[in-house]
Amino acid sequence: MKRNMKVSTAVIRRLPRYYRHLSELQEAGTVRISSSALGKSMGLTASQIRQDLFCFGEFGQQGYGYKVDSLKEEIGEILGISRGHTVIVLGTGNLGRAIIHNFRFSANGFQLLAAFDVNPQVAGTRVGGVPVWHTDRLEEFLAAHPVSVGMLTVPIAAAQEMGDRLVNAGVKGIWNFTNREISFDQKDVVVESVHFSDSLLALSYMISQREDRSRREGEEPQL
Amino acid sequence: MKRNMKVSTAVIRRLPRYYRHLSELQEAGTVRISSSALGKSMGLTASQIRQDLFCFGEFGQQGYGYKVDSLKEEIGEILGISRGHTVIVLGTGNLGRAIIHNFRFSANGFQLLAAFDVNPQVAGTRVGGVPVWHTDRLEEFLAAHPVSVGMLTVPIAAAQEMGDRLVNAGVKGIWNFTNREISFDQKDVVVESVHFSDSLLALSYMISQREDRSRREGEEPQL
DNA sequence: TAGATTGTTAATCGATTAACAATC
DNA sequence: TAGATTGTTAATCGATTAACAATC
Numbered sequence: 161m162k163r164n165m166k167v168s169t170a171v172i173r174r175l176p177r178y179y180r181h182l183s184e185l186q187e188a189g190t191v192r193i194s195s196s197a198l199g200k201s202m203g204l205t206a207s208q209i210r211q212d213l214f215c216f217g218e219f220g221q222q223g224y225g226y227k228v229d230s231l232k233e234e235i236g237e238i239l240g241i242s243r244g245h246t247v248i249v250l251g252t253g254n255l256g257r258a259i260i261h262n263f264r265f266s267a268n269g270f271q272l273l274a275a276f277d278v279n280p281q282v283a284g285t286r287v288g289g290v291p292v293w294h295t296d297r298l299e300e301f302l303a304a305h306p307v308s309v310g311m312l313t314v315p316i317a318a319a320q321e322m323g324d325r326l327v328n329a330g331v332k333g334i335w336n337f338t339n340r341e342i343s344f345d346q347k348d349v350v351v352e353s354v355h356f357s358d359s360l361l362a363l364s365y366m367i368s369q370r371e372d373r374s375r376r377e378g379e380e381p382q383l
Numbered sequence: 384m385k386r387n388m389k390v391s392t393a394v395i396r397r398l399p400r401y402y403r404h405l406s407e408l409q410e411a412g413t414v415r416i417s418s419s420a421l422g423k424s425m426g427l428t429a430s431q432i433r434q435d436l437f438c439f440g441e442f443g444q445q446g447y448g449y450k451v452d453s454l455k456e457e458i459g460e461i462l463g464i465s466r467g468h469t470v471i472v473l474g475t476g477n478l479g480r481a482i483i484h485n486f487r488f489s490a491n492g493f494q495l496l497a498a499f500d501v502n503p504q505v506a507g508t509r510v511g512g513v514p515v516w517h518t519d520r521l522e523e524f525l526a527a528h529p530v531s532v533g534m535l536t537v538p539i540a541a542a543q544e545m546g547d548r549l550v551n552a553g554v555k556g557i558w559n560f561t562n563r564e565i566s567f568d569q570k571d572v573v574v575e576s577v578h579f580s581d582s583l584l585a586l587s588y589m590i591s592q593r594e595d596r597s598r599r600e601g602e603e604p605q606l
Numbered sequence: 607t608a609g610a611t612t613g614t615t616a617a618t619c620g621a622t623t624a625a626c627a628a629t630c
Numbered sequence: 631t632a633g634a635t636t637g638t639t640a641a642t643c644g645a646t647t648a649a650c651a652a653t654c
Contacts, residue, residue, distance in 0.1 A: 176581035211638090332590050417610085
């Protein structure tokens, strides 16, 4: 299941997409799929899919393709879905609550252990079944529970400070939802940011391009 | 401000990051910055930044660097921030509400016109100052208001259908927060997806790698 | 002026695509 | 067996990096 090959970030970013598409195929009852069929449905080439999988091992059968179930399973393993990862949520504002309520942590191999908030009114309550602690007790909690990932949905001004507290207490993964880039000296800490702003601005750029194009085509009607 | 050059998606994805970093520099009162200083703070090479900007024009001065204010302004223009883009929100569940409350649409050049929900109890109310319409009246609304982007925070099962309704009514940009890949026949429609799942699974992969590495190093203590 | 830094072309590197023998 | 499709190496393409003349 493993080669010692350096896996590019481009490949890493595609792995969850494979996993998601295979899950959908599985739900639809599809048993086998070829690299070309999967590629067509995902907008990739068959070569690229085979090349990506080649980084990790051999998962198919010549002349047949891939079994949807087992390929999904294998990619899940590669992604670390069955490693018992744990996560805590920092900040139970609108966004924190929304993600606690909506996001299927367990479907992605994560157990959501607790949430934290600075508001003493909220501490001691539950959000979506998850206990909320006061942020003052963060280090106490981390000393007692192994936490893989801290999810940051705190105000932008608190982002780096909360990140530092997590990292100093040994958390290795930061899932950053604040619109602030954060960084750490420890080289073994991984930061994954979800920047809504970057996403919308990229969309803004793309639709602006289309607008210009169609305006040009409007001015110069097709020959 | 424009060349006719094909701009790669890699460059497009970096533009919002430039914009964000320049905004932070501006807030910090920084007046000028060189490509090497900006690169260092963003984890890019000076060459890459100059090459990226070269796609769009000349924004610096030899021997001096870039004026933070005007470079930010120019990149904002490229991203389409002052084009008067508009957006509506489909689905006022936890996530929709959270984004309506938290996300600074106007700071990204978007005016949030309305939200839509299938729940008749919610229709007619306001969320964060934004009027909520019943989804039945979506087409009526779109006929009366120019909408650049529809933001999808509906249940996964409704994603494609709501997208189709938006696109059939002329909306060109879809900001997709559902964990379902959606697509459209119209080639001038742009879909930008925010897949929380993909993001967390990529993080899961990366921390799993670190776990393996540190376990290996623990077993074979450094020579 | 001398020093710094850009704009821009050329060189390098890495990722994607193509090709095909192996084999189910 | 013949047909299909993988695993894997080689070729191509595109993105990043390097270099340097132009110039502020």
